[in-house]
Every structure is written in structure tokens, then in C-alpha cells.
Amino acid sequence: MMQLTCPWCGLRDENEFVCGGTTHITRPELAASDASWGAYLFFRDNPKGVHLERWRHVYGCGQWFNLARHTVTHEVSAVYAMTDPPPGSA
Amino acid sequence: MTSRRLAAPAGTWIDRSHEVSFSFNGRQLYGFKGDTLASALLANGVRLVGRSFKLHRPRGIWSCGVEEPSALVDVGRGARRTPNVRATLLALEEGLVAESVNCWPSVRFDLGAVTGAFAALLPAGFYYKTFKWPNWHLFEPAIRRMAGLGRAPKQADADHYEEMSAQTEVLVVGGGLAGLAAAVAAARSGARTMLLAGGAHLGGALAWRADPEVAALSSAARQLGVQVRLHTLAFGIYDHNLVCACESLSSEGAADLPACVLRERLWKIRARTVIAATGAFEQPLLFPDNDRPGVMLAGAAHEYAQAYGVACGARAVVAANSDGAYEVAAALKDAGVEIVAIVDRREAGAANERHQGLRVISAAALTAVHGTRSVRGCTVAQLEDGRRERLNCDLILNSGGYAPAVHLHSQAGGKLRCLGESAMFVPDGVAPGLVSVGACAGVFARAAAVSHAAEVGSALARGGAPPPAPVGGAGRSAAITRLPDGRTRQFVDLQNDVTSADVMLAARENYRSVEHLKRYTTTGMGTDQGKTSNINALVLMGEYTGQAPAQVGTTRFRPPFAPVTLGVIAGRRVGALYRPLKRLPAHDWHVAHGALLETFGDWYRPAAYPLGAETLRAAAQREAHTVRKCAGLLDGSPLGKLEVFGPDAARFLDLMYVGTMSTLRIGQARYGLLLNENGTLVDDGIVARLSEQRYWVNTTTAGFDRTLAAFEEWLQCEFVDFKVVVTPVTSRWANITVAGPRAWEWLAKVGFEPALAPAAMAHMSLRESVWDGMPLRVLRASFSGELGYEVNLPAAEAETLLTRLWAHARELGAVLYGIEALQVLRVEKGYIHIGTDTDGTTLPADVGFARGIEKKAAPFVGRRSLSRPASRDPKRLQLVGLTPLDGRTLLPVGGQIAPKPPPALTEGHVTSSYLSPELGIPIALAMLSGGSQRIGEQVRVHHLGRSVAARVAKPPFVDPAGERVHG
Amino acid sequence: MAEGAAGLTVSVEEAMQAAALRYFESDGAFAAAVRELTGVALPQVLHAAVSGNGQYTLAWRSPTETLALTPSTARMLVLEEKLAAATDGCLVNLSGGLKVLRVMGERVSDLLCRLGGSACVPAVGEARRSRLADVPVLALCVRSTETLLVVDRAYAEHLMGWIRETLLDFAPA
Amino acid sequence: MNYSALALLRGALSSHRNWTPAWRSPEPQAAYDVVIVGGGGHGLASAYYLAKNHGVTRVAVIERGWLGGGNTGRNTTVVRSNYLFPESARLYDFSLRLYEGLSRELNFNIMLSQRGHVMLAHSRHDLESISRWVNTMHMHGIDAELLTREQVGALVPALDLSPAARFPVLGAMRQRRGGTARHDAVAWSYARAADALGVDIIQNCEVTGFVTGKDGRVTGVETNRGRIGAERVGIAAAGHSSVLAKLAGFRLPVTSYALQAMVTEPLKPRLDVVVIAPGTGAYVSQSDKGEMVIGASLDLFPSYAQRGSFAVLQSVVAATLAMFPSFSRLRLLRHWAGIVDVVHDSSPIIGPTPVPGLYINCGWGTGGFKAIPVGGWTFAHLLATGRSHELAEPFQLERFITGRLIDEAAASGIAH
Numbered sequence A: 001m002m003q004l005t006c007p008w009c010g011l012r013d014e015n016e017f018v019c020g021g022t023t024h025i026t027r028p029e030l031a032a033s034d035a036s037w038g039a040y041l042f043f044r045d046n047p048k049g050v051h052l053e054r055w056r057h058v059y060g061c062g063q064w065f066n067l068a069r070h071t072v073t074h075e076v077s078a079v080y081a082m083t084d085p086p087p088g089s090a
Numbered sequence B: 001m002t003s004r005r006l007a008a009p010a011g012t013w014i015d016r017s018h019e020v021s022f023s024f025n026g027r028q029l030y031g032f033k034g035d036t037l038a039s040a041l042l043a044n045g046v047r048l049v050g051r052s053f054k055l056h057r058p059r060g061i062w063s064c065g066v067e068e069p070s071a072l073v074d075v076g077r078g079a080r081r082t083p084n085v086r087a088t089l090l091a092l093e094e095g096l097v098a099e100s101v102n103c104w105p106s107v108r109f110d111l112g113a114v115t116g117a118f119a120a121l122l123p124a125g126f127y128y129k130t131f132k133w134p135n136w137h138l139f140e141p142a143i144r145r146m147a148g149l150g151r152a153p154k155q156a157d158a159d160h161y162e163e164m165s166a167q168t169e170v171l172v173v174g175g176g177l178a179g180l181a182a183a184v185a186a187a188r189s190g191a192r193t194m195l196l197a198g199g200a201h202l203g204g205a206l207a208w209r210a211d212p213e214v215a216a217l218s219s220a221a222r223q224l225g226v227q228v229r230l231h232t233l234a235f236g237i238y239d240h241n242l243v244c245a246c247e248s249l250s251s252e253g254a255a256d257l258p259a260c261v262l263r264e265r266l267w268k269i270r271a272r273t274v275i276a277a278t279g280a281f282e283q284p285l286l287f288p289d290n291d292r293p294g295v296m297l298a299g300a301a302h303e304y305a306q307a308y309g310v311a312c313g314a315r316a317v318v319a320a321n322s323d324g325a326y327e328v329a330a331a332l333k334d335a336g337v338e339i340v341a342i343v344d345r346r347e348a349g350a351a352n353e354r355h356q357g358l359r360v361i362s363a364a365a366l367t368a369v370h371g372t373r374s375v376r377g378c379t380v381a382q383l384e385d386g387r388r389e390r391l392n393c394d395l396i397l398n399s400g401g402y403a404p405a406v407h408l409h410s411q412a413g414g415k416l417r418c419l420g421e422s423a424m425f426v427p428d429g430v431a432p433g434l435v436s437v438g439a440c441a442g443v444f445a446r447a448a449a450v451s452h453a454a455e456v457g458s459a460l461a462r463g464g465a466p467p468p469a470p471v472g473g474a475g476r477s478a479a480i481t482r483l484p485d486g487r488t489r490q491f492v493d494l495q496n497d498v499t500s501a502d503v504m505l506a507a508r509e510n511y512r513s514v515e516h517l518k519r520y521t522t523t524g525m526g527t528d529q530g531k532t533s534n535i536n537a538l539v540l541m542g543e544y545t546g547q548a549p550a551q552v553g554t555t556r557f558r559p560p561f562a563p564v565t566l567g568v569i570a571g572r573r574v575g576a577l578y579r580p581l582k583r584l585p586a587h588d589w590h591v592a593h594g595a596l597l598e599t600f601g602d603w604y605r606p607a608a609y610p611l612g613a614e615t616l617r618a619a620a621q622r623e624a625h626t627v628r629k630c631a632g633l634l635d636g637s638p639l640g641k642l643e644v645f646g647p648d649a650a651r652f653l654d655l656m657y658v659g660t661m662s663t664l665r666i667g668q669a670r671y672g673l674l675l676n677e678n679g680t681l682v683d684d685g686i687v688a689r690l691s692e693q694r695y696w697v698n699t700t701t702a703g704f705d706r707t708l709a710a711f712e713e714w715l716q717c718e719f720v721d722f723k724v725v726v727t728p729v730t731s732r733w734a735n736i737t738v739a740g741p742r743a744w745e746w747l748a749k750v751g752f753e754p755a756l757a758p759a760a761m762a763h764m765s766l767r768e769s770v771w772d773g774m775p776l777r778v779l780r781a782s783f784s785g786e787l788g789y790e791v792n793l794p795a796a797e798a799e800t801l802l803t804r805l806w807a808h809a810r811e812l813g814a815v816l817y818g819i820e821a822l823q824v825l826r827v828e829k830g831y832i833h834i835g836t837d838t839d840g841t842t843l844p845a846d847v848g849f850a851r852g853i854e855k856k857a858a859p860f861v862g863r864r865s866l867s868r869p870a871s872r873d874p875k876r877l878q879l880v881g882l883t884p885l886d887g888r889t890l891l892p893v894g895g896q897i898a899p900k901p902p903p904a905l906t907e908g909h910v911t912s913s914y915l916s917p918e919l920g921i922p923i924a925l926a927m928l929s930g931g932s933q934r935i936g937e938q939v940r941v942h943h944l945g946r947s948v949a950a951r952v953a954k955p956p957f958v959d960p961a962g963e964r965v966h967g
Numbered sequence C: 001m002a003e004g005a006a007g008l009t010v011s012v013e014e015a016m017q018a019a020a021l022r023y024f025e026s027d028g029a030f031a032a033a034v035r036e037l038t039g040v041a042l043p044q045v046l047h048a049a050v051s052g053n054g055q056y057t058l059a060w061r062s063p064t065e066t067l068a069l070t071p072s073t074a075r076m077l078v079l080e081e082k083l084a085a086a087t088d089g090c091l092v093n094l095s096g097g098l099k100v101l102r103v104m105g106e107r108v109s110d111l112l113c114r115l116g117g118s119a120c121v122p123a124v125g126e127a128r129r130s131r132l133a134d135v136p137v138l139a140l141c142v143r144s145t146e147t148l149l150v151v152d153r154a155y156a157e158h159l160m161g162w163i164r165e166t167l168l169d170f171a172p173a
Numbered sequence D: 001m002n003y004s005a006l007a008l009l010r011g012a013l014s015s016h017r018n019w020t021p022a023w024r025s026p027e028p029q030a031a032y033d034v035v036i037v038g039g040g041g042h043g044l045a046s047a048y049y050l051a052k053n054h055g056v057t058r059v060a061v062i063e064r065g066w067l068g069g070g071n072t073g074r075n076t077t078v079v080r081s082n083y084l085f086p087e088s089a090r091l092y093d094f095s096l097r098l099y100e101g102l103s104r105e106l107n108f109n110i111m112l113s114q115r116g117h118v119m120l121a122h123s124r125h126d127l128e129s130i131s132r133w134v135n136t137m138h139m140h141g142i143d144a145e146l147l148t149r150e151q152v153g154a155l156v157p158a159l160d161l162s163p164a165a166r167f168p169v170l171g172a173m174r175q176r177r178g179g180t181a182r183h184d185a186v187a188w189s190y191a192r193a194a195d196a197l198g199v200d201i202i203q204n205c206e207v208t209g210f211v212t213g214k215d216g217r218v219t220g221v222e223t224n225r226g227r228i229g230a231e232r233v234g235i236a237a238a239g240h241s242s243v244l245a246k247l248a249g250f251r252l253p254v255t256s257y258a259l260q261a262m263v264t265e266p267l268k269p270r271l272d273v274v275v276i277a278p279g280t281g282a283y284v285s286q287s288d289k290g291e292m293v294i295g296a297s298l299d300l301f302p303s304y305a306q307r308g309s310f311a312v313l314q315s316v317v318a319a320t321l322a323m324f325p326s327f328s329r330l331r332l333l334r335h336w337a338g339i340v341d342v343v344h345d346s347s348p349i350i351g352p353t354p355v356p357g358l359y360i361n362c363g364w365g366t367g368g369f370k371a372i373p374v375g376g377w378t379f380a381h382l383l384a385t386g387r388s389h390e391l392a393e394p395f396q397l398e399r400f401i402t403g404r405l406i407d408e409a410a411a412s413g414i415a416h
């Protein structure tokens, strides 16, 4: 069981959170083609390595936030707000 | 009887003044307080304690601890029966009842042992090569009966388990010298320190000697505030340094236990750093028939003698390839066991002055063990020239060096390296968050172990880097060399009866990866997980295939380190505490009024209120009928409720729902469908405007969590500049629904203000009101098609309103109605129920909302998905009504619609079906391929071999013009 | 209802009024109005504050929410009325929808650790919402020997059941 | 060599020196007609059917670890074919039928144990759902039956049948032909049979890249043991599909999650069927060796670590005890996880990729063990002919664009 840092509540056990999957996905306009709509809905990098993802602290403050987490070691290298850019993108 | 109790002072742990009686396989025996079941059995001369897994070979006690593969027993009776208990770990208690596993009718005369006669036919994986004709099913039951070990209990567990979480800076696992030294050093350096010791005593391998250093460190630990937990076995290390451990709390097996005890406690410990000090396991040498009762690990015999005052035999031969065995031999000799000889595989033994008078046969090995149910002797041969000698003995002590207990290190992701000459796998550096010290790090020299452990403890406490481990000191020990494969068996894995020949077979058949070897032969897959067999297996594989042990490698270490009960893992999450079940605020009132309660998802609520012997179905008919004719009262409190507030609330709800909420006037309400981005229905509900910025949202009961989650996700992750807050208020408000033509009359009788009258308040509107001093939110809406009021009021007041209303029920002829009647009513009206008529593939157009979507110009979540090719397929399943052609037969829910009986391509299925009390005929809703274009068509519904003709109808069945909602 | 063991008592504060204060800025007009009405400022992250007269307890819930507790129905009503017209925040009355358990005694943290959260034991003056007994619970530490547990009504019985069994098995630490 | 009771007898007389390797360990050749990436059940079965059904024998299966060491070697071994959509039902039932003849066809006992698969109903709503399910099965021509509460009790005496249970048992749906098969044996039997037909199974060889020609067509793979040429390449790498897709330059509608499983210590027979409680997601069967094999839901965050979250383990164990309160004193022997390739609609992908000559078989997620025969059969067809097998036609990548999902989980309301 991992421990994640909620930006508001601090370190908490994994089972206080839900994972919302990959973050920084741009939602296309209504006029998008079927292909780009499908890409938005389903196609993911699914990296073996650092994954930028969003989590919600459902059992605590209810806030969504972003994590950079390694999908093999499960090490968390960054915690940042929903509206922040990805780490390292300056 | 060859094993026996020694005279005092041998036996540091037993209390000879306190006799304990117990029963083993029906025999009444006696031991002392402080004994384990194993030591007590040995003290009673009991050698044969169990049968092996495959060949049902007689087996005795092999070890003195957690690594035990053979001495497994079933303990206790009834709700406390516990299978597969290691006799070596079970503290003896008064009245304990134990039975051998895997034998019938008895451990002495086990019919299963006939397999032994066919052993040659049963090499590793034999079952893969036969039993194919005519099929496996023919042979399987017999094989299953032969397999398995203990018998599972039949009753629910009587005892309790709890969970405890803790945090610490340094966690030391293992209370031996190394663990103690590390813990004391860490605490001295100022770290909050916790130490887990699996057994009842501190001191590890030295616990039963009066060791001054152990004593000093133990008291230092106490003084420094180290939190020491005895009886607490760490079984796994998980992500981010979570160590889980099981603490044993009860006197397992004692006859006088109270009806329910707190049996075990699960510790979930988050540690900044973990120090593993888990020691090492003595490894056996291989020789023919090395599994006979009376062959055991040398260190175990030593411990039985010193700690329990038990001689495991009278005349011992020691089979050795390491120095440690000499110490054991000398100590046992002092304790009164005759040492016939030390048979050392090495050229030169390790004899020194202390071993004078002990006969050492060097460069020799055991080539036979005599005796079946108990050792009677052995044959020793010179490795060089094969010269043989027969030795009489009743005990064979096996000592092949040590294997560090690297389990936690490996689980934590640490790597291993192999010390070539001794085939010893030790940690290669440290693991993430975990450092090993002492024997488990391969540090066997006592002084070195203590000083290294202390350095590690203080370094980690200060956040520094731990020094590397000074590996060594286990004494010389050679990797086992294979003996010529004779006719007799050399057992690698005692529990699963894996022999050296099986390993060779695996090599021959190219199951050479160590993981293939394990799975093909099942070596290391028993309840001991190969603690005394994995190394031998991989070394043998290396010898057969010309690889060094390092190349063969180990199999993967997995939790638990030793088996743990399912009970302790679940903790309190059993019975009523497994998952919370929600109850209505007026639960007791409904019970008192004859409710038939059922679970609906997370809620326990009235399905109906049967009168007398009335069935659920009949009650629902009566209730529904009364609602149509008069009025009824439904407790709809579980309905999801949200308040959405903010300057952007209107804009936000427009995005969430198919249905425009921004144009609602204050006090007005509208139906909405919530989609996910894939366009499928997530929920439906009613949205009402409370004020310019404030909305009231009703969700379905089951859809509440999803809806709230979706709202929050969209708000926080996508529409981040919207100023909207969403507050769940489901539990704040009870919802009492009054429906039927006389609904208003009823409400008026208890004093609802006239402003709520149908004439003053339109259908689909919401008014805030006050009744009897309490705030109300009254929504005129209807899931029954009748005049309906959903009265939301503070949860605690639900009972008051129910009571007051109910007082007038009789004079009106009104009823209470439950979920079942509600279903009848809504099906008559053709209203969908999300999750019943729809599933996760249903789109809004499938349930008749195509027009609503066309009308709405604004975007909403999921909209784009509705224009994909598949969403516009005219063959999609669409909601229709059905009535049986014969006007009598209830159409079965789940019945399949197809022109011909199965097998056939299905065109759809019945989703809801009831007898309509209003029409007197059965009606149903169904999802039918292209259904909206098939109204009036005749179809057939197939269900469990029967078939019913039905006609496709356009719902609603009752009051198609929708006039009744107006009262 | 009160349960006790090993010097711990747990009772349900049946009459406690509760409301969610929701806002977009913690220092806007709404926050100021709350302060004026209750005499306490919105608490800092993970903190709780009690008004001088002891009548209001405010506890941080999230960046846009503070929980307000008061034993007085009348005060809650006043609060609700006075804040009704606010446009940059709102009060949502939750009275009856939340249950408040009062845990008194020395071993509060021992109990909380057995409900699942050692990371969630609040220090005095702290309010931490976390997973206890597998349900969301706000634990609010009033003083070292007194902690309030605020839980959704629908989960109160479950939480109480878990506590009851734990106390039953409570042995000296 | 032929496996039989007689061969065992001969073995007994020769100290079992008569046995030959189940498969070779060949060095990779420079080029093959077909290279399959991934030596799990699907990869090995594909190789076998390529050789057997299509006569394509210049085939290599490239496995980065030991064959069968992926999900095929760590799954809970449940086989069944009770699927709601006709496309899925056809696929999985074809698979089950192949399984039914597999021990004899491959001359290797895969221990197919059709002990029955029982899905419980906890509520009247569940009873209606399984009613739909059973009727749908009948429509598909697949066996299924409804059981009353009493029948369930007789079949599974260890179940808690008390009406007060948190998830009470009101009835069940049974597929008699469902059950289990020995996971390792499935991998090994296909490997042995493929090897016998000339397929090279190359273990300890990791594919690290794809080689493409000027026209963008794939011409081979890069591995840690050098380049291997190929006319066509098939990926059957389950949880690692996205990693390989990335090497080839495209993305998949796949997320990798850890799925846990566990076994208790072995016991005498106590549970005769596979039981699943949809309300909690937990399912249990007892293996021939006697362990209770327990599985349940995913660890719901992306992961490539073959280890599970303890929190999930706890909830699975609690769910198991909710079904079987008498299992509380049984001990957990081992628990582990595999990395599964989860697709939004929980249906597989068997088809071409954006790279010409490169094909993929993935997306089986938590349920592809039962599909190994059909996965191999249809993938072999695709690799041999370049055209989709009719059974696999609906399971193409393009469905994520058109929206023609085959969403079993959504339709049944039960995680698949």
C-alpha cells in the first residue's frame, strides 16, 4: 500500500485516494474527428516509468491533484496542483 | 521411544512445576508449560507426527521453528479448528487437541501410503503425462482426495482479529543479537524505534542461553524506550515501507479459552527505514531417505535439548559439512546424548579441543538411513573409495550450513549475490528503504554482527548511509555435492516429496529455469515455501546443468514470510462490519409498520409492507393499486441529494446534463440525464433551482456516488475556472414521498400550507416551506405518474412526519408502499430505472431522448460520442413496451427476444416486468433492436426453454397523456 | 448512548448542529461574514477553531469548505439566515446528516490507530478527515483527552460498531 | 516423445532417463517468417497454430524471461464462456471447445477441470440479471443454468447462506462447462507442441525495438541478443503491450494494472466449484493440490510492478470471508500480482496495427487465460494470411474510433 502526499492533508495511505488515470489530456472541441475523439477517450501512453496522473483525496479533503509516479517502483517524484504544468516543462 | 525429557537444568523455557495435558491423535499426553507441541511430543517419545503430501511418507519433527515442513497438525475443534499448524511454533496449552494431517485412518497406518509403492511411477509432473483419456475429470476426484493437508473448519471463526497502525522512524525486524544491537543504537541516536520479535523471547538464536550481551541489550532497549513487540512476526514489506506483521495474542488451543478472544493483531507499520535482522535458516544435506522421522536439523536438536530439556534421540549421528555442527555435537554430548559420529563431507573437519572424544568421519557421507517410521541406523560411505560402515543410531542430525533469511530484503526489491563456495545468497547492498544486519545479511561472526548492526542502527537513525555488511563467519561449508542417484530417494522438499531425481528430471526435460523447476516439481511451494529446500534445489539444478548457483538464481520471494490467517488480514471487516449497510433515518418506524426489508445496493430498505401472509408480489400489487386509486407513502430518503452553488452553477449543470438547467426559473425543476464522456447513461435525476446561484439536484440512490464524483472531477480537473461548489446533502434530508390522487388532501390534513396545493404549485416545481417548525423542501414530481410530492425534511424528523401522516391513512384508505410497488408504478408509466432498463452501454437516444438532444444546442459531457457511427446505428437496442399476446402470461425479466427458440441471434431482452394492477394485464419494458420502429410488431420472448408471444408497445401503458400528475 | 472501556468513553452528541460553509475564497466577504457572526476566523488548513464563547467550532474540511458545529439550533438558524444572501459563499445546513461522536479519555489515539489511521490522529486543535473504520471521518481534537469524530449519519452505526468491538477487546497497551 | 501411462511405466523402469526435453533452447536464427513477441499462452498458442493450421513453421517466439512466466503463469485459471455479447460468446466458447480437446491434442494433461463456474446473486435485481444472462447464453447455444438458493447450498456447503449476510445468496448462475485448467500446463503444452513442429522458442531474449523497411513495413525485431529478421511480427505481450507499441511508434487504448491473486495453505477438498460473488468481486476455487485460489479486482492505479497493494489484498480477503466465514482460520500461503492490459470495454484486441506487417493480440486484461486457445487460433490466422479470422473481426483497434465497443463489463455491471 502506497502513501501519497495530498497537497492539503499531507501523507496518507493509498486507500484514502482514487486514481483518475493519466492527467494533462486535452479535451477536443465538439467538432473533433472521430479519430481524435477516440484518441482522447481511449488511447494512452501507459508508460513503464514515470507517469503523470491525477488522484483525488476522497476520504480527506476531496481535492484532485497531480502526481508524477513511477509505475514500476511506485516512487512519487512530484506532487502538483491540477492547474500546474507538468514538472520540468517550466 | 527414543526421544525423551532430559533432567534439569536442561530446559530454560519450560516450567517443570506446571504440567500441561494435551491430546495428540486421541492419545492423552503431558508436557510442561513453556513447551511447544513439538517439544512435548518429542519429550513423550513421539516421532511420527505426519504424512507427506504426495507419497504419504511417514514424517517427524524436522526443525524447531517457522521453517518446519513436516510436523503439521490440525488443532482444536468446531469453530476453533485450525488446520496445518506447525507443531514447532505452537505453545503447549492445557487441553490442547491436535491431530496429524494428511493420513487416513491414522498416521501409523495410512492407506495413502500405498502411493509409496508406486512412487517410481510418480515422478515430478507425472500428472501432466497421463490421465488424458478419456479425460482428467475421471481421475481428478481421487487425486484431490489424496492431496491437500489439513481439514478446513466447517464453522465460522469464533474469535476476533484487529488491526493496528503505527508509525516509526526505525523498525527493526528480528530480536536476535543483531536486531537488538541495531535497535539500541538507533534509539540511542534519537530515533523513534520499534522492534518486532517473532517469538516469545528476545535473543534469537541465543535466546535460550543466558547470554549477558543479550540481557544487556534487552534492558538497554527497554530503557531507551524501544517499542518491543514479542510474538509479532513481520510477514511482508509493501510499497513505501509498510511492514505488516501478525501479533499472536491468545493461548491457541487452550481448552479454557473464553467463547471469543482477540486472537491476533495485524500491525501495519510505516517506517522511515527498516532494519531486517531476521537471522538465517540452517540448511540440510541430502542423502537417501533423509526424510525419515529421526532425521532433523542439528540446530533444532540443540535447541530442543537446551531450551526445552528434550533429547531428540539417544544415539546421534551428525551429518555435516559445516563447522556449526561440531558445536551442536559437543553441546548435545554434554546434555547426555551419545554422539556416535560426525560424518563430515569435507576433507578436514573443524574439530578442536572441545570436540575431543567425538568420532569424526571426514570426507564421507550418509548413503542410507535405516528404519521407516523411525531411524534405526545409517550407512556411511567414504566419498573417495566408497568404503561403507553401518552405524546404529536413533537420531541423525543434519547440518549443511546456513541460508540467510533474505525474504524481506528481496520483497523490498533488494538484489542478491551468491557467495560461491557456500552457495549462500546474501543481500547485494541494501534494498530501497531496508537494510539487513546480522545473519540475514550474511554476517555470522558474532562480534562483527553486533558492531555492524549497531553502526547501521545509528547511521540510519541519523539519516546517514549504512556501512556495508562484513559478510562471513559462517565457518567453512561446501555447497552440497550430488550423491550418485541410487534407488532410494533423497528428499529436497520434504513437504511436497520432491527428490533429487525430480530435479534431475526437470533438468533433463528442460524445465531449467529455476522458476520452471519450482513449478514443474513443486519444490518450495509448500507451506514452508522452501526455507530449508530451495537452496538445495537450485544447487542441484546447477550441478545437473553445469551452472553455478548464482547463474541458476533463486525463485521470487513473496509475502507472507510465514503463512498468516485470512482472519487477521481482514481484521474487523467481517460480519456486520464487512461493509457498512445504510439504514433509513426512520428505520425503526418502518420495521414497526410491517416493512419487509431488503438490501438494495448499500441500503437496507422496505421492499413492501405485506399484510398478514401476503406475498411480496401481492403486497406490491395492492400498494400500487392504492397509490393509483387513493394515495401512498414511500420513504425515498436514500435518494441522492446535492446542492450546487455558485455564479457558474447554471452553466455547469448545462454541461453535466442532457437537458438545459440554466433556463429554469427559481422554483422550477427539470429532468436530466447524466452521461459519461463515452456517451453512455450514468444517472438520471431532477434538478431544481433554489435561487439564482443555487440548485438542488436529485440523483438516483445507486447513482449518487458516481454523480458526485463526476461533478467534482469535471469541476476540479476540466472546468477549473468555474465558480461552483457541490455539497452532498443526502443524509441531511429525509425524503417522504406522498403520491396518488389524494396526496394533497393527505398532506393538507397534517397542516401543509396551501401554497403547496396542486393549484398553487405546478408539477415539476420545488418550494421551500415550513411545517411544524421544521424546514421543508417540497418537490412536486412523480415517478408513479400520479400527483406526487417529494417532501424533503431534516432526517431526524422523518419519523414525526410519517407518524402524523400515518394517523390519517386509515380514514383515507392510503397505504405505505415499498420499492416493489414503486417499480410497478413506474413501469406502468414507462419510466426507465437506470441500471435496470439501462446498462453501461445505453445511450440517451436508446431510451427516447433523441429529440431532447437535437433540441439542445449547447455542449454537454458525452455529446461528441453520440455522433460516432456506432451511436447512430438504427439497429441499437431501444426501449419499448411489451405486452403478452395472451394477456395473461407475465413476461420474464431477462427473457430474450428472437423470432425462433435458442440458439438464435437475440434481438433484445425484457428489462422490467410486472402485472399492471391498473390494466389487469402483465406489462413489460424491453430493450429491442431498432425497437422504436417496431411498435405493434409481434415478437417472441424466450426464457429457460419456454417462449411467450408478445406485442411491442409504446410506453406508457397507463395515462399516456400524462394527466394524472396534475392531480 | 455512551460506551466505555479502559478509561475511554464514547458518546453521541445527538443535538449537535452542523453546516458546511462553502466559499471560493477563504478571505472574501463570506469569510468575513462568518467571522463576524461566529467570532472565529475560518481555520487554517487541517485546523479547528472554537469561538470564545465555546458555541461554535469551525473545522477545516477542504480549501473551499469549513465545517461549522454548534450545539444550539437557534444559533445555527441565525447563521443560516444571515448567510443566506451571500453570493461568494453559502451555508449548507447538514444538521442531522452528520453524527458527532465524542471520545473522551487517555487512549484516544490508541483507539484511532485501531480504526485504521495512525497518520490521521489529530493533535490538539487539529481536524483531520481520513479513513477510519473504512469510512470517511473527520477527527477533531478538542483537547488531549477529547476528540470529536464527525461522520455521515448513514455510516455512524458502522463506525460505532467498530468502536464498540474494539473497546470490547481493549487491553492495556 | 509421447506422454502416456505406458511411458511413465517405462520411465519407472529406467529411473526416468527415458524422457526428452519438452522443448529445445535454440539460438535465434537470423530470420523467420513470423516472429512472435511474448512467450505467454497467447504467443505460444499462436506459434503452435501457425505451424499446425497454416504450415508456417519458420516461427520464433521471443520471450524476455522464462516461457509462461507472465500472466499465464500467475492467473487464477478460471475458464468459462458465459459472455453476453454474441461476438464475445462465440469467441470464448470456441476457446472452451478447443480446451476441451487440448489435453489429447497436445498429448499433455492440462488438467481441464470442468467443475462448474457459479456466479452468485445477492439480490432480486441480481436474480433478474443472471436470468438475462442465462437466457442470453442459451441464445448463443452455450450451457448455463439458474440455481436456487438451496441448490447453491448443496453445491457449495461452505458458503454463508444466512439471509442476514451482508451479501446474501439468493441464487446463482452456473456454467457447468466452466471451471479451471492448470495454468503452467497450458503454456508448457503449447510450447512443447509448437517446438515439436519446428517453432523456435527463445527464452531470456527481450525485444527492444522493431526494424522497419523504407516503406514503413516491419522487417524484424531488435533484441538484447541481436537483430532477428521477420516477414511478419506479432505482439502478444499482455501487460507490456503499450511498451512494445511505443517501440513501434503507436499508442494503444490500454492501461496496465496490477491484478492480485493468492493461495491459502493446501487443504482437503472443501470447495468443488469456482464461486464468484459479483457484489464484492471476490472469487474462489480450490486447486487440485488443495489450496484455495482467491482472486478479485484490480489495484486501481497504473502499475508495471508485479506486486499488489496490501489495502486491496485486505479487501479481497474480507470479501472472501464474507462468502466463507469458516475460512477465517485458514492461512494465506502466498500472494502475488500480474500486470494486466486493461481496455475500456474489457474486450481483446486482435488485429493489425498502424505499422504494416505488425500485428497485435492484447487487451485480454483480467480474463485472457480462458481465451488462450482462441487467441492463438485467430492470431495465427491473422499472422499467416494477413486477414482477420471471422471470430476476431469485431475485435479490432478501429472500434475505439467508431465506438463499436463490445463492453461486457458495462453490459453485465460486473467487472470482467
Ligand SMILES: Cc1cc2nc3c(=O)[nH]c(=O)nc-3n(C[C@H](O)[C@H](O)[C@H](O)COP(=O)(O)OP(=O)(O)OC[C@H]3O[C@@H](n4cnc5c(N)ncnc54)[C@H](O)[C@@H]3O)c2cc1C
Binding pocket: D037, D038, D039, D040, D041, D042, D043, D062, D063, D064, D065, D066, D067, D068, D069, D070, D071, D072, D073, D074, D075, D076, D077, D078, D079, D205, D206, D207, D208, D236, D237, D238, D239, D240, D244, D259, D260, D261, D295, D337, D338, D339, D340, D364, D365, D366, D367, D368, D369, D370, D371
Ligand atoms: C492474478 C491474475 C488472475 C487472472 N485470472 C484469470 C482467470 O481466472 N481466467 C482468465 O481467463 N484469465 C485470467 N487472468 C488473465 C490472464 O492471465 C491473461 O489474460 C493471459 O494469461 C494473457 O496471456 P498472454 O499470453 O497474452 O500474456 P502473458 O502470459 O503475460 O505473456 C506475455 C509474455 O510477453 C513477455 N514479454 C513482454 N515484453 C516482452 C519483450 N519486450 N520481449 C519479449 N517478451 C516480452 C512477457 O515476459 C510474458 O511472458 C488473470 C490474470 C492475473 C494477473
Ligand SMILES: NC(=O)c1ccc[n+]([C@@H]2O[C@H](COP(=O)([O-])OP(=O)(O)OC[C@H]3O[C@@H](n4cnc5c(N)ncnc54)[C@H](O)[C@@H]3O)[C@@H](O)[C@H]2O)c1
Binding pocket: B173, B174, B175, B176, B177, B178, B179, B196, B197, B198, B199, B203, B204, B205, B206, B232, B233, B234, B235, B277, B278, B279, B280, B281, B282, B402, B405, B437, B438, B439, B440, B443, B444, B445, B446, B447, B449, B561
Ligand atoms: N540461525 C541463525 O540465525 C544463526 C545461526 C548461527 C549463528 N547465529 C549468530 O547469532 C548472532 C545474531 O544473529 P541474528 O540476530 O542475525 O539472528 P538470530 O537468529 O539470532 O535472530 C533473528 C530473530 O529474528 C526473528 N525473526 C525472523 N524473521 C522474523 C520476522 N519476519 N518477524 C519477526 N521476527 C523475525 C527470529 O525469530 C529470531 O529470533 C550472530 O552472531 C550470528 O552469527 C545466528
Ligand SMILES: Cc1cc2nc3c(=O)[nH]c(=O)nc-3n(C[C@H](O)[C@H](O)[C@H](O)COP(=O)(O)O)c2cc1C
Binding pocket: B515, B524, B525, B526, B529, B556, B558, D073, D074, D075, D076, D077, D183, D263, D287, D289, D291, D293, D306, D333, D334, D335, D336, D337
Ligand atoms: C493456480 C495457482 C496455484 C498456486 N499454488 C501455489 C502453491 O500451492 N504454493 C505456492 O508456493 N505457490 C503457488 N502459486 C503461486 C506461485 O508460486 C507464484 O507466486 C505465482 O505463479 C506468481 O509467480 P511469482 O511469485 O514467481 O511472481 C500458485 C499460483 C497459481 C496461479
Ligand SMILES: [Zn+2]
Binding pocket: A006, A007, A008, A009, A010, A057, A060, A061, A062, A063
Ligand atoms: Zn487531502
